[in-house]
Amino acid sequence: MRLTRKGVSPVIATIILVLIAVVAGVLLWLWVSGYSSALPSQNPALYERIKIDAVTVDTTNKLVTVYVRNVGNAAVNITHVYILTPNGVTLTVSQPQQQVIIQPGKVSSVSISFTGTSGYAYVVKVVTANGVEATYTFVWP
Numbered sequence: 001m002r003l004t005r006k007g008v009s010p011v012i013a014t015i016i017l018v019l020i021a022v023v024a025g026v027l028l029w030l031w032v033s034g035y036s037s038a039l040p041s042q043n044p045a046l047y048e049r050i051k052i053d054a055v056t057v058d059t060t061n062k063l064v065t066v067y068v069r070n071v072g073n074a075a076v077n078i079t080h081v082y083i084l085t086p087n088g089v090t091l092t093v094s095q096p097q098q099q100v101i102i103q104p105g106k107v108s109s110v111s112i113s114f115t116g117t118s119g120y121a122y123v124v125k126v127v128t129a130n131g132v133e134a135t136y137t138f139v140w141p
Contacts, residue, residue, distance in 0.1 A: 077129040123138075
């Protein structure tokens with residue numbers, strides 16, 4: 001019995017294989033270029049790092065002063081200061097009266113009005129404009 005069907009010609013098969021390879025290459029390039037477009041140099045939050053060095057409490061004036069150190073490579077802008085319970089319940093939120101910008105390697109203080117209970121622990125959280133956070137636990141005297 002003689003087969004009347006013919007297979008795909010070698011030229012057509014070669015064209016199809018080259019087309020598949022080109023499409024796979026374009027898809028791979030699009031995938032990789034999506035990652036390279038978001039390089040760390042374009043995201044300033046990756047260069048911001050802050051640390052709370054200390055917290056002082058003035059019970060007479062009901063004032064909590066937070067000393068924030070910039071340990072990153074870029075200047076940071078402190079936008080919010082929170083005081084929380086150790087369980088994470090927010091007790092007070094404050095925005096600095098004037099803009100607090102801390103240069104790399106420098107320390108600056110931010111004050112917040114708060115009345116605590118003697119002997120209780122509280123958590124202070126400082127947040128920058130790009131969302132970088134630092135926390136510190138202190139006890140109200």
